[in-house]
Amino acid sequence: MKKTVLVLMAVVMTTLSNAQEIKQVPQISVSGEGKIKVTPDYAIISIGVENTGNDAAEVKKKNDQTVDAVIKYLKGLKIAAADYQTKQVYLHKNYDYNKKKTSFIASQQISVTLRDLTKYDTMMMGLVDTGINNIQGVEFKATKLAQYESDARKAAVVNAKAKATDYAVALNQKIGKAILVSDNSQTNFPQPRMYAMASMKESADGMPQETLAIGEIEITSNVSISFVLE
Structure with a gap:
């Protein structure tokens, strides 16, 4: 019985030790954003x-x-x-x-x-x-929305990695592998910039009427990544 208790205590101590080691891994957590602007088709x-x-x-x-x-x-x-x-x-x-x-x-x-x-x-x-x-x-x-969303996600990861690298360099260290990734993306369709399409008709001054402003679709991706800090 005593031997069994000792074995259980050893297992528990090993588990706690491993948990502490995991928690003590130096790491850096950053967020990244990727934006893709496309003209609707x-x-x-x-x-x-x-x-x-x-x-x-x-x-x-x-x-x-x-x-x-x-x-x-x-x-x-x-x-x-x-x-x-x-x-x-x-x-x-x-x-x-x-x-x-x-x-x-x-x-x-x-x-x-x-x-x-x-x-x-x-x-x-x-x-x-x-x-x-x-x-x-x-x-x-936009017909290729899925591809644009993929591009935005990749850009967000690149942005996050660049931020992490900046911090690591300032600390005279470097970043290692990513250990946690969280996607925080929400797709919106704002139209911040407007493009005018000329009509086939002409206004009183002889200039083409501009009746359609198609703007741009902005696809935004946000990600949070934790990297090992070496």
């Missing part, structure tokens, strides 16, 4: 049509006519069928208690992916002509 445009009237069937019919015109127009622009989709269909009965009247509101939203941004002005003017009366917004995207 396609856009997702949200459009819609809304009609109000006293008859539900009539307002829906007006919406259906506009949507039919939109789809035919997009086909004429050679927009792939996979690049436009109905996102919402809405029909609401509204009662005005003051006027004691009932009315109906019908709306439909469509999302259009435009892969050729040079067609933006032409497409938007054509869509307005079809009868849409609601544009929710334009979201710019």
